[in-house]
Amino acid sequence: QQQVKQSPQSLIVQKGGISIINCAYENTAFDYFPWYQQFPGKGPALLIAIRPDVSEKKEGRFTISFNKSAKQFSLHIMDSQPGDSATYFCAASIGKSGAQKLVFGQGTRLTINP
Amino acid sequence: NAGVMQNPRHLVRRRGQEARLRCSPMKGHSHVYWYRQLPEEGLKFMVYLQKENIIDESGMPKERFSAEFPKEGPSILRIQQVVRGDSAAYFCASSPQPGGTYEQYFGPGTRLTVT
Numbered sequence: 001q002q003q004v005k006q007s008p009q010s011l012i013v014q015k016g017g018i019s020i021i022n023c024a025y026e027n028t029a030f031d032y033f034p035w036y037q038q039f040p041g042k043g044p045a046l047l048i049a050i051r052p053d054v055s056e057k058k059e060g061r062f063t064i065s066f067n068k069s070a071k072q073f074s075l076h077i078m079d080s081q082p083g084d085s086a087t088y089f090c091a092a093s094i095g096k097s098g099a100q101k102l103v104f105g106q107g108t109r110l111t112i113n114p
Numbered sequence: 115n116a117g118v119m120q121n122p123r124h125l126v127r128r129r130g131q132e133a134r135l136r137c138s139p140m141k142g143h144s145h146v147y148w149y150r151q152l153p154e155e156g157l158k159f160m161v162y163l164q165k166e167n168i169i170d171e172s173g174m175p176k177e178r179f180s181a182e183f184p185k186e187g188p189s190i191l192r193i194q195q196v197v198r199g200d201s202a203a204y205f206c207a208s209s210p211q212p213g214g215t216y217e218q219y220f221g222p223g224t225r226l227t228v229t
Contacts, residue, residue: 006156034217043118043205043220044157089156100209101147101170102218104156 006105019077023090030092118221139208
């Protein structure tokens with residue numbers, strides 16, 4: 001119930017293409033869904049986040065699509081660039097209780113070929 | 115605007131020694147979270163602390179691990195009698211408060227190697 005399942009495990013996209021990473025969850029109490037980007041040897045950096053009251057959020061080339069009924073959400077990276085090559089993690093948390101521990105997906109290693 | 119600071123960045127300990135990992139949250143943040151990342155895996159929640167209080171330690175191993183966030187000074191994650199399986203990257207995150215904006219900002223991590 002506390003799991004967040006992420007796919008694919010790795011992804012190779014050509015420069016200029018669209019990168020799509022998917023996540024699914026079971027616990028309907030989750031109410032906050034962030035995506036983090038992590039470069040080797042660095043800490044995760046918050047990329048974009050969404051609450052379940054909206055179906056889509058866009059920030060620059062990054063878009064989260066959220067499907068509450070299917071309990072799925074995805075990250076789309078438009079016009080993917082070599083600098084986007086990193087590991088991406090989806091996460092979910094329950095904020096109402098006040099303790100916002102994040103439950104992370106397993107990660108997707110994205111490689112953008114020039 | 116300094117981000118979340120962690121030290122040391124790399125720590126090598128022999129089996130049986132103690133490891134102390136430090137985390138200073140972002141300015142204005144009073145909530146600290148510790149996560150562990152094993153090689154090629156996602157991050158796993160360990161503990162959530164406010165100043166002088168442990169709020170949620172449901173992810174902490176029952177033995178050898180402890181955490182504190184004193185009134186003054188950084189948060190400390192302490193691992194006693196380390197074993198090889200403790201080798202991992204330990205990340206600290208901070209947030210301004212729960213229930214409002216939920217963003218957690220992560221530090222660069224401490225990479226612990228147990229030999």
